[in-house]
Amino acid sequence: MNTIAEHIADFLKEYPPFNHLTFEELSQIAMSIRVVNLEKHKNLFQINDVLHDSFYVVASGTINLSVISDAEETLLNKCHEGDIFGLRPFFAKNNYMMTAKAREESIVYAIPIATFRPFVVNNSEVLNFLLESFATNTRNPKDKENLRGKLISDNVFYSDQQSEMQYFQSLSYNTSPLKATITAVVQDIAQQMTETLKNNIIICDNNFPIGIVTDTDMRSKIATGRFPVTVSVGKIMSSPVITVVENVSLAEAQLLMLKHNVTHLCVTHDGTDKSDVKGVISEHDLIVAQANNPGVLIKEIKRSQNPKELKQIRERLTDLIQTSISKNIPLSHVFNIASEINLAIIKRSVELSILDLGSPPARFAWLSIGSQGRKEQLLLTDQDSILIFEDVSADKYREVKDYFLKLGKRTTATLEKIGYELCPNGHMGSNMLWCKSLTDWSKQYDSWMNTPGENSNDLSSIFFDYEIIFGEQKIEDAIGNVVFKNAKNNTLFFDFLGNDALRKNSPLSFFKKFNVEEEGPNKDKFDIKTRALMPLIDGARLFTLSFDIRGINNTFQRFKQLAIADPKHAEIYLNSAEAFLTLSKFRALEGLKNDNSGQFINLEELSKIDREKLKNALAPMRELEELVKNKFQLTQFS
Amino acid sequence: MLDWLKNINKEYPEFWKTYLSKFEKKSTRFVVLSTETSGLNPVKDVILSIGSFAVIDNSIVIGDSFEAVLLQYKFLHDNGLSNEFLVESKIKKLGEAEAIKLLIEYLGNSTLVGHHIDFDVEMINAALERLDCGRLKNEALDVDIMHRKLHDINDKQFSLDELCTVYNISKSDRNSSAEDAYKTSLLFLKLKSKLGIK
Numbered sequence: 001m002n003t004i005a006e007h008i009a010d011f012l013k014e015y016p017p018f019n020h021l022t023f024e025e026l027s028q029i030a031m032s033i034r035v036v037n038l039e040k041h042k043n044l045f046q047i048n049d050v051l052h053d054s055f056y057v058v059a060s061g062t063i064n065l066s067v068i069s070d071a072e073e074t075l076l077n078k079c080h081e082g083d084i085f086g087l088r089p090f091f092a093k094n095n096y097m098m099t100a101k102a103r104e105e106s107i108v109y110a111i112p113i114a115t116f117r118p119f120v121v122n123n124s125e126v127l128n129f130l131l132e133s134f135a136t137n138t139r140n141p142k143d144k145e146n147l148r149g150k151l152i153s154d155n156v157f158y159s160d161q162q163s164e165m166q167y168f169q170s171l172s173y174n175t176s177p178l179k180a181t182i183t184a185v186v187q188d189i190a191q192q193m194t195e196t197l198k199n200n201i202i203i204c205d206n207n208f209p210i211g212i213v214t215d216t217d218m219r220s221k222i223a224t225g226r227f228p229v230t231v232s233v234g235k236i237m238s239s240p241v242i243t244v245v246e247n248v249s250l251a252e253a254q255l256l257m258l259k260h261n262v263t264h265l266c267v268t269h270d271g272t273d274k275s276d277v278k279g280v281i282s283e284h285d286l287i288v289a290q291a292n293n294p295g296v297l298i299k300e301i302k303r304s305q306n307p308k309e310l311k312q313i314r315e316r317l318t319d320l321i322q323t324s325i326s327k328n329i330p331l332s333h334v335f336n337i338a339s340e341i342n343l344a345i346i347k348r349s350v351e352l353s354i355l356d357l358g359s360p361p362a363r364f365a366w367l368s369i370g371s372q373g374r375k376e377q378l379l380l381t382d383q384d385s386i387l388i389f390e391d392v393s394a395d396k397y398r399e400v401k402d403y404f405l406k407l408g409k410r411t412t413a414t415l416e417k418i419g420y421e422l423c424p425n426g427h428m429g430s431n432m433l434w435c436k437s438l439t440d441w442s443k444q445y446d447s448w449m450n451t452p453g454e455n456s457n458d459l460s461s462i463f464f465d466y467e468i469i470f471g472e473q474k475i476e477d478a479i480g481n482v483v484f485k486n487a488k489n490n491t492l493f494f495d496f497l498g499n500d501a502l503r504k505n506s507p508l509s510f511f512k513k514f515n516v517e518e519e520g521p522n523k524d525k526f527d528i529k530t531r532a533l534m535p536l537i538d539g540a541r542l543f544t545l546s547f548d549i550r551g552i553n554n555t556f557q558r559f560k561q562l563a564i565a566d567p568k569h570a571e572i573y574l575n576s577a578e579a580f581l582t583l584s585k586f587r588a589l590e591g592l593k594n595d596n597s598g599q600f601i602n603l604e605e606l607s608k609i610d611r612e613k614l615k616n617a618l619a620p621m622r623e624l625e626e627l628v629k630n631k632f633q634l635t636q637f638s
Numbered sequence: 639m640l641d642w643l644k645n646i647n648k649e650y651p652e653f654w655k656t657y658l659s660k661f662e663k664k665s666t667r668f669v670v671l672s673t674e675t676s677g678l679n680p681v682k683d684v685i686l687s688i689g690s691f692a693v694i695d696n697s698i699v700i701g702d703s704f705e706a707v708l709l710q711y712k713f714l715h716d717n718g719l720s721n722e723f724l725v726e727s728k729i730k731k732l733g734e735a736e737a738i739k740l741l742i743e744y745l746g747n748s749t750l751v752g753h754h755i756d757f758d759v760e761m762i763n764a765a766l767e768r769l770d771c772g773r774l775k776n777e778a779l780d781v782d783i784m785h786r787k788l789h790d791i792n793d794k795q796f797s798l799d800e801l802c803t804v805y806n807i808s809k810s811d812r813n814s815s816a817e818d819a820y821k822t823s824l825l826f827l828k829l830k831s832k833l834g835i836k
Contacts, residue, residue, distance in 0.1 A: 003729065003816040004691070005700050035698035037827035060808065105806065107824065110697065 005030040008109065012057065015082035017129035021119060029119070034110040035059070038102035044086070046099045051089040054110040058083050061106025067098050078103065087130055089113050090120070173267065177280040179204045182211075182234040186222060189213060189233055197303060200264050200280060203237045207276045209266045211237030216263070238262075245271035246278055253281055301344040306352070307417035310345050314380070314418050317341050321378055322592050331581045331588075332556050339375035343469060345418060346372070346385075346411075350470040353410040360407065361400050364389035365471035366429060367479075370462035374537070374553045376584065379591040379598055383412060383420040384462055387429035388475050391437050401435065408435050427460065438475060442482045449486040452496035461500060464541055465553050480550060487545045491632075494546055498632040501538035502625060507531040507618045514603060514615075525600035528587050532618055536580045539624045543573075546631070555580050572627055575620035582617040586610075653739050654771040660747040661775055667748040668693040668779075670826055672819040673758045676713065680760040684713045684734070687727075688741060689816030691823045692748070696831070698823045704744040705816045706730050706737045729816075738765045750778040751826045753798045753818070781822055784829040801825055 009026035012018040018026060034054070038044060038061070045052060047067065056063075063079040076098060079085045088096055090113060120127050178201040180189055189201055193215075203211040213233055221227050221236040242256060243266045256265055263283045269275035297313055297320070304310050317338060324334045350366050370384035371377045387408050392400050408430035416422055429435050436444070448463070464483065468476040487493065507526075509515050514526050540558040547565045552558050559577035563570040591598025603611060650658075671690040677683035685708055692702035707729045714720070732740070741762070752758050755778045763773045782796050785804070798818060802809055807824050 002700065002703050003689070003705060003814060004703070004820045007817075007820075008700065031701045033700045035700065035823070035827075036696065037824060037831065039828075039831050042831075105828070 002027075002031060005033075008033060011059065011082075012109075015057070015084075017084075017126040020123055020125045020129075025119060029111060029115055032112050032115040034112075036108050036110055038063075038106045038108065040102055040105050042102050044100040044102070044108065045096050047097060048095045050095055051093070052086065052110070053089065053114070054086075054112045055084060055089065055116070056086045056100070057109045057111060058085075059107040059109050061108075062103040063106055063108065064101050064103045065098050066101065084130075090117075090130060173279050173281040173285045174198075175267075175279040177202050177266075177277065179207075179277065180213075180233055181205070182232065182237075184233045185229075186213075186218075186227070186231050186233055186236060187229040190218060190222075190229070197305075200282065201233075202241065202266055202277055202280060203233055203239075204277060209241045209243060209268060209273050209277050211239035212241045212264055212266065212280075213237045214264060240273055241266045243268045243271055243273045244281070248281070254286055257283065257286075297341050298344045301341070301348050304348060307349070307414045310348060310414075311418045313341075314345060318379070318592070321588065325585065325588060325592070331585050334378065334588075335376055335554065335556070335584075338378050339372070342372055342377050343368070343375075343467075346383075346415065346469045349411050349414040349418070350407070352414060353407050356410060357403065357407055360389075361396070361403055362389050362392050363472045363475070364404060365473075365475035366411070366469045367466040367476060368469050369427065369466045371465075373462070373465040373467040374555055375467065376537075376555060378584070378588045379596070380419045380421070381597045382423045383415050384423050384427045385412070385429045385434075385469075386427070386441075386463070386466070387435040388438055388441050388479065389436075390472070390475065391439050397437070401437075404435050405430065405432065425460065427462065438478060441479060445479065445482045446486060449483070449490060449493045452493055461497060461538060461541060464545065467553055483545075484548060484550060487548070494542065494632050497538070497542050497545070498628050501535060501542055501628055505531055507621070508615070512615070516603065517600070522600040524604075525602050526614075527599060528583060528590070528601050529597075529599040532583050532621070533580070533587065535621050536576055536583070536624065539576065539628055540580075542628065543631075569627055572620065572623045576624050579617040579620045582613065586614055586617075650771055651739075651769060653742060654766075654769075657742050657746070658772075658775070663747065665747040665749065666694065667746070668751050668826070669745055669748040669776075670698075670751045670819050670823040671745075671755065671758055672752055672815045672822055673761055674815045674818075675761055676710070676717075676719075678757070680757075680764045683761070684708070684710045685737075685761050685765060686710060687729070687815045688737065689814060689819035690741075690744070691819055693751070693823055693826060696827060698820070698827065703816075704741060706732045706740070708732060708734050708737050710734065729814075734765060735769055738762065738769060742766075742771075745774075745776060748776060750774075750776045751781065751822065752778070753781050753801070753822050753825075755780045779826070781825045781829060784826075784833060788829065788832055798822065798825075805829075 005027055008030040009023055012026050012030065013021070013023060018029075021029075036044070036056075044056065044063065058079050058081055060081055063083075063085060065077045065079065065085060067076060077085075079100075086096075086100060120130060178192060178196060178198055180192075180201050180203055182203055182205060184203075193199065193201055199215040201213050202209050203213060211234070213236060217236050217238060222229060227236055241264075242260045242262055244253065244256060246267055246269075248256075248265075248267070253265060257263065265281040266273075266277060267279040267281060268277055297317060300313055301310065304313065321334055321338055324337070325331070346366075346368060354360065365388045367373065367386050367388065368384065369386055371381055372384065385408075387404055389400060389404050408428065412422060412428050412430040422428065427434060445463075466476070466479070505515060507515055515531065516524050516526050537555050540555045540562070543562050543566070544552065544558045547562065549558070549561050549565060552561050556577050559573045559580065563573040563577075566573070586601060587598040589598070590601050601614075606614065669690050669692055671688070673685050673689075674687040675683050675685050687707045688704065690704045692699045694702070707727050709731050750759065759774055759778055766773065781801060785796060785801055786792065786794075796804070798821065799809065801807075802821055802825065805825055805828050807821055809821075
């Protein structure tokens with residue numbers, strides 16, 4: 001018998017989903033409730049916090065749910081008395097995706113998930129309510145007005161980032177539209193559109209637009225059989241065509257399309273249909289203008305026909321990275337997006353080569369190695385890749401290898417045109433040495449790992465960060481098996497890698513000053529790549545190999561995974577993971593500023609705070625080094 | 639004056655010895671306590687009901703509570719009072735000895751919190767004395783004093799209702815020691831975070 005528990009049950013029964021439960025059930029739930037008081041502006045949980053073991057009901061006050069997008073918090077929802085929130089632990093295992101903060105002094109009831117779960121399982125109404133509520137996080141899911149834009153999903157980072165700017169933003173559009181005369185035959189036109197991957201063609205009379213034919217016309221008038229394919233285009237065109245002046249703004253174009261219910265606008269010299277055609281704006285152009293968003297970029301990569309188009313897309317990726325960083329989007333997300341796009345570009349480059357050379361004579365895999373293999377390429381750095389093809393009979397070997405060398409050369413050349421410099425060490429699929437059959441590659445890895453340092457100074461640790469870009473997954477798996485089989489109890493190999501990791505010069509001098517370059521073109525600059533990032537990357541690789549963690553190539557994620565696999569040293573790993581992100585950000589910012597790889601940081605230009613931040617990020621390295629030495633029993637001189 | 643000499647070799651009841659042994663460790667648990675009494679004189683008056691909640695890690699644990707109505711038939715009879723409200727109540731009814739024993743077990747070594755807690759402690763001590771036990775050893779915090787300390791007020795006392803108004807805690811029409819204890823718990827949580835008590 002507990003008076004207050006009954007009062008709480010009384011309170012709860014007024015609100016969904018608790019109104020579906022009986023008073024006895026509610027009293028039982030109330031017995032296990034904790035009552036939490038939140039000061040104004042106090043966070044109950046934050047984005048990326050580990051899930052609590054309970055969800056919450058507001059007893060009094062107001063709780064704001066928000067996400068961080070742009071540099072500031074965006075409010076998702078306000079929870080008032082009786083609202084439930086923090087439902088994530090019911091449905092998901094990963095950390096909180098939003099922040100719950102008290103807007104005023106508030107009291108919330110924490111209901112343990114373990115207590116509540118049986119009631120959910122036995123009561124479908126409660127379950128449905130929670131599910132809907134989880135998706136929208138408003139009390140009454142049927143309330144459509146509140147529902148808009150409140151879906152709690154992972155891509156919340158990219159929504160609504162356009163400001164009023166878009167009303168003044170001008171559009172880039174197709175300035176060389178397809179044109180045809182009124183007498184042209186539909187079939188020819190369809191052929192022309194298909195070849196050029198366009199979905200519209202302007203019908204002109206003396207270069208004045210009189211109509212337009214789009215995919216829709218083809219569908220509704222030809223494919224339905226209303227007209228034969230041999231009919232003249234004048235019969236099926238939409239006329240008149242909506243015309244606009246040049247330099248139309250995004251917002252205006254959008255309005256016109258909505259007003260006239262069309263998908264294309266024709267741009268003419270003076271904005272009437274009695275002047276020369278200058279171009280055509282499609283809905284697609286509007287979407288592109290609205291967001292340099294990753295999805296659009298990837299789609300465009302898939303459609304692009306030549307290196308030049310890919311180059312433009314790669315340049316837009318740089319913009320995207322720059323805005324993402326300035327909007328404080330977590331760097332791990334930016335890495336993910338950038339690597340997906342880089343991956344798509346390389347994949348498309350391989351595809352383009354195959355289109356030129358004809359289909360390959362054997363199955364193969366194009367693997368990215370190094371930073372791209374680790375999915376950490378933000379800026380234009382050099383390209384590293386290897387090519388593995390399946391084993392073929394001896395008589396065909398020459399021919400097959402010739403084909404793949406050609407493929408490699410063509411692809412690397414394409415990538416060079418896009419802006420990825422060739423690897424100065426020649427670590428590329430176009431190199432005789434790194435374009436081999438599966439058996440040869442297995443042997444190569446065997447010899448690297450079992451007799452490291454002998455007869456091959458060309459062992460570069462980047463060969464142990466690989467990611468399939470194109471081709472047969474099985475081939476990558478086979479190489480993975482070879483690597484991990486050899487890694488088992490291979491002290492010699494770890495000794496070699498460990499020493500390699502330790503060989504890098506330390507970033508700070510004895511007096512805690514930055515060790516800067518003493519001569520050369522980068523005199524007095526700090527080499528963040530070799531002095532700070534490489535030791536972390538090497539360390540992460542070394543430990544993942546020794547802990548037999550497969551399939552994770554990203555340094556940040558490797559450290560996170562290591563913290564789980566080796567909980568004793570979790571703190572060191574997590575610190576290293578954070579340090580890695582911080583350092584990467586410094587490098588990315590420097591690179592964006594100077595349009596280079598950002599390897600050398602100009603310390604003079606950093607603010608004092610940033611310099612301290614950079615210094616702090618270097619601290620975990622020392623601990624990691626010690627850990628390497630202990631774990632693999634290395635001394636500085638072994 | 640030399641009363642303590644009489645007690646020096648006295649054998650305590652078992653539950654009291656257990657209680658004393660709990661103080662070897664320090665507790666992070668707070669128990670918010672409120673009692674209802676027949677009057678303000680610790681010697682003549684008796685406890686009529688007890689309500690209390692535990693506060694752990696900045697939250698009130700509803701399940702960790704103690705509530706009881708004390709069957710003070712003798713006292714009521716002697717003073718010619720009605721015992722109707724006792725009979726009507728649905729809360730667990732216990733004799734004074736039983737109730738105090740359970741309360742002591744429930745309190746353990748926790749820090750006590752209450753509104754004018756020293757009076758509650760005095761009342762409990764008087765009851766304990768009737769059971770041949772010593773005095774409560776728990777540390778005690780008073781929400782009124784906490785409030786005055788926060789605002790640097792020395793010349794005025796505040797009633798529970800006044801404090802609830804200041805800290806915006808809704809008053810309920812129902813009145814019982816459990817209700818008071820709950821309100822005091824909320825007050826305590828708020829004051830605790832404002833004063834930065836760990």
